[in-house]
Amino acid sequence: MNTKLYSKEPTKSKILHRLKITKGHLDKVVEMVEKDAYCIDVIHQSQAIQSALKKVDEVVLQNHLQCCVLDEVKMGAADDKKLISEIMNVFQKSQM
Numbered sequence: 001m002n003t004k005l006y007s008k009e010p011t012k013s014k015i016l017h018r019l020k021i022t023k024g025h026l027d028k029v030v031e032m033v034e035k036d037a038y039c040i041d042v043i044h045q046s047q048a049i050q051s052a053l054k055k056v057d058e059v060v061l062q063n064h065l066q067c068c069v070l071d072e073v074k075m076g077a078a079d080d081k082k083l084i085s086e087i088m089n090v091f092q093k094s095q096m
Helices: 009-034 040-077 080-094
Strands: none
Touching: 009 040, 040 080
């Protein structure tokens, strides 16, 4: 199975855009902590970052299923057990 991120340009751009926005939010939270901002405000911003990263994960996983997994299955090169195990592992980690 291919081990690199494969995506069509619009999807890759969408992922990068979301990550750059999230990075900006993270920089803001660091600044808030450095300036002794109110704890609850820091937590709210941290939760927003976590939510944004989950959305990035969703887009990457959807891309993986639509591109990588589907291509492997179509070519008959897929190890079904490995594919299912890999996806289940990601799903289980997302539930923590």
